[in-house]
């Protein structure tokens with residue numbers, strides 16, 4: 432895997448002798464790619480990895496999946512202009528997935544947003560959108576009046592998802608939602624992106640769910656959350672509400688061993704581990720994250736890092 436800057440450098444280095452500049456530009460930007468914007472599970476903000484967010488780019492159209500704290504800054508760091516965002520998908524209403532939803536759109540507006548953003552998410556997203564503009568009414572109306580900016584409110588078109596099925600079809604991409612349990616949350620959706628270069632499935636936060644393997648069957652890339660039980664045990668020792676926290680974590684997430692079972696049953700080409708739980712243990716190595724996955728899945732495994740890019744086709 433080569434990140435965008437290195438890909439550009441390589442392209443410049445090797446192709447300068449042979450290729451016209453137009454070819455260089457095509458080499459530098461694959462038509463379809465995933466950027467892991469924030470890979471740490473949970474709402475706590477730290478100095479390490481950013482909170483959950485992912486990006487799918489198809490023909491330079493950005494699709495943002497989840498809006499944990501830091502998503503705007505991570506888009507900037509990935510070289511994606513925030514006002515170019517066209518679609519936002521929220522998997523569920525835990526704050527590590529929606530806390531920067533409204534602010535992402537605000538930040539797009541602050542940077543010159545002029546085209547609509549369509550957002551999709553479980554029941555409550557439409558209300559959250561209305562409430563966001565109410566919360567920021569003073570600032571927004573002041574800037575419209577004082578700075579001559581366009582009204583951002585009609586540019587954000589939110590839609591609650593209430594059932595499984597296709598939620599978006601563009602000329603390039605079909606997006607399908609699939610409900611998966613994340614106790615105590617039931618309004619929680621995995622998303623499948625069918626692109627011209629392959630199929631990508633994002634698991635959302637989820638308890639071990641064999642039905643998710645059916646939904647992801649044959650996908651090129653499965654981006655799955657994961658929980659590492661030995662670290663949860665260490666976390667419990669350090670935390671006052673440890674026992675309750677452990678119960679919640681084990682019931683609502685998928686252990687690395689079970690992630691392997693899902694990837695194997697779905698027969699995916701590439702399994703990407705992201706949304707690491709616990710997310711604040713810097714001494715957990717990539718080997719730790721993958722060891723138990725490998726017991727059940729023999730395919731390619733990627734341990735996601737912030738701003739890592741995965742180019743499709745894989």
Ligand SMILES: [Zn+2]
Nearest residue numbers: 472473527636
């Ligand atoms: Zn989460």
Ligand SMILES: [Zn+2]
Nearest residue numbers: 523525613636
């Ligand atoms: Zn969650």
